Amino acid sequence: MSITEIKFYKVIEIPANICDNEDIKTKDEKTKGNSGEDRICYDMITDRKGGKWFRGNLHTHTTRSDGRLDPADAAELYRSAGYDFLALTDHWVLSEGDRAGDMLLLPGCEYNSPTGDTRKGVVHIVGAGMKTDPGIARGADMQTAVDAINNAGGIAIYAHPAWSLNSPDQIKPFSGLSGVEIYNSTCGLPSNTRPYSGMIIDLLARDGYILPVMAADDTHSYNGDETKSFIMVNAAELTAESIMGAIRGGKMYASQGPELYLALEGDTITARTSPVEHIFFFSDTCGGAVNTKSGMTGATYKIRASDHFVRAEAVDTEGRYAWSQIIKIRNPNI
Ligand SMILES: [Zn+2]
Numbered sequence: 291m292s293i294t295e296i297k298f299y300k301v302i303e304i305p306a307n308i309c310d311n312e313d314i315k316t317k318d319e320k321t322k323g324n325s326g327e328d329r330i331c332y333d334m335i336t337d338r339k340g341g342k343w344f345r346g347n348l349h350t351h352t353t354r355s356d357g358r359l360d361p362a363d364a365a366e367l368y369r370s371a372g373y374d375f376l377a378l379t380d381h382w383v384l385s386e387g388d389r390a391g392d393m394l395l396l397p398g399c400e401y402n403s404p405t406g407d408t409r410k411g412v413v414h415i416v417g418a419g420m421k422t423d424p425g426i427a428r429g430a431d432m433q434t435a436v437d438a439i440n441n442a443g444g445i446a447i448y449a450h451p452a453w454s455l456n457s458p459d460q461i462k463p464f465s466g467l468s469g470v471e472i473y474n475s476t477c478g479l480p481s482n483t484r485p486y487s488g489m490i491i492d493l494l495a496r497d498g499y500i501l502p503v504m505a506a507d508d509t510h511s512y513n514g515d516e517t518k519s520f521i522m523v524n525a526a527e528l529t530a531e532s533i534m535g536a537i538r539g540g541k542m543y544a545s546q547g548p549e550l551y552l553a554l555e556g557d558t559i560t561a562r563t564s565p566v567e568h569i570f571f572f573s574d575t576c577g578g579a580v581n582t583k584s585g586m587t588g589a590t591y592k593i594r595a596s597d598h599f600v601r602a603e604a605v606d607t608e609g610r611y612a613w614s615q616i617i618k619i620r621n622p623n624i
């Protein structure tokens with residue numbers, strides 16, 4: 291994580307996918323977009339350090355548990371949709387790493403707390419990229435599961451907190467998480483009603499708990515919950531090691547289609563996007579920061595005195611969203 295001083299505020303934690311001032315200057319001087327427009331952020335395909343953006347879904351069910359497609363058909367569905375990587379994460383069934391044609395298959399499994407009582411805390415943890423079986427027993431508490439996933443070389447993702455009706459206090463005690471699902475496709479219509487966890491993530495961020503933002507399908511029904519929500523990962527190459535390293539470093543954003551990159555200059559955050567209808571910024575200061583213009587490809591946000599975090603979302607003409615990582619801000623005057 292890089293550290294940048296800006297005016298009276300100190301950004302103490304910047305997502306790794308943000309462009310620093312050096313990137314902006316370099317791009318201004320050297321780079322034009324495909325149609326000749328100035329690019330002030332990473333090139334949309336390959337950044338100046340040679341990194342590429344890869345699309346993947348790390349939460350998928352098959353007939354090995356309660357999903358409707360068998361593993362081979364599920365993998366082929368995602369491969370043919372242009373995904374670069376996928377994890378099959380059936381409940382309590384660990385899948386092995388593999389290749390499905392030109393798509394990378396990461397090992398995966400979903401674990402859950404023994405209780406279904408939301409007052410006690412329903413917790414689902416997705417593990418991906420484990421090099422060995424973490425050996426988690428049913429009934430284990432979920433911090434034990436997170437630790438075992440990390441010890442096995444994987445990443446632990448906090449799944450669908452809104453669907454689980456989690457309060458921030460149920461999530462704060464966890465350590466070792468590599469991400470949280472801000473959007474989970476199958477937790478929305480037509481099967482469920484709480485796909486979006488942005489408010490819980492914002493309440494955590496307000497209190498200083500910053501978790502990397504991810505999106506996933508959690509595909510079960512294949513009735514519209516497939517190939518919808520994903521992460522874009524900025525990695526050097528399509529190998530398990532490279533993708534896992536980039537995710538651990540937070541070099542990613544979440545999306546259903548739009549591209550969304552953040553840049554920081556002075557006390558102004560710039561969001562650059564593919565053409566969208568709205569770009570909005572979230573912080574812990576009350577009051578909206580919504581920008582609306584058909585086909586817009588960027589918007590700015592001036593950091594406010596009472597902000598402790600800022601993140602961005604964008605939505606295109608088809609209602610597809612993109613979600614940035616969270617910028618943590620410390621204001622020494624507060
Ligand atoms: Zn789940």
Ligand SMILES: [Zn+2]
Pocket residue numbers: 349350351400508
């Ligand atoms: Zn699931």
